[in-house]
Amino acid sequence: MEPTGTKMALLSNVLAAYSFVTENPERAALYFVSGICAGLLLTLLVLVLRISCQTDCKPLQTKKPSRDSDTDGSDSDDDSDTASDLSARRHRRFERTLNMNVFTSAEELERAQRLEERERIIREIWMNGQPDIPGTRSLNRYY
Template structure:
């Protein structure tokens, strides 16, 4: 029984060696494609893992009334991750607050900013309308 497995392994190895020696370019192409697919899958797994850490993790409310010595009970990696997610959540809230608050101190500054935005919009429209009619570029400019 074992000798038939050994013979089939040797036969398969010799067949693969013969194929590679007869078609070295194709074998190199298959090898490089395998390496590229492996790298792509590894990158995809890393991106999914990182995004799931931030998006899929249920958010726990930090109770400000609990004693300070209870922090030592949690593991270091969890506390580091909670600290990082708390910082990112604070940054996100701060960014959203600045979007919703008026940052102009006078009506003149607000009017000046509105005129500047209007000028930029007009310049963008002029630039988009002045582009040559090359197929593909005009449709792409509409999105940018």
């Protein structure tokens, strides 16, 4: 196709899109927002997959036993070692996430602790302020 025909086709498509948007603004807005949401969901999916597979998808760097000491060549032992290494790595990663501090500063940590203490006090006040209804007493009232 010649360059003039390409420019005319592009101009025609732009005018068609403009006329569609002016005739159907709600539908165009819906398509736009749907496209944004689909892009965000796809990005979130890719990030989750990347983070979860970051350690699992790396090639295993285990030392192979020398063939001199292992003459029977049992491959099932290698498979079980690989599986146990993988589960051990997953377990260590899980423990790291449990022990990791999610607060980036001491100020945020202190603020979260104060908020937690306030919520505990409010729960305690609420529980102590409940009326005594026979048959519904709970041990929570005394704590």
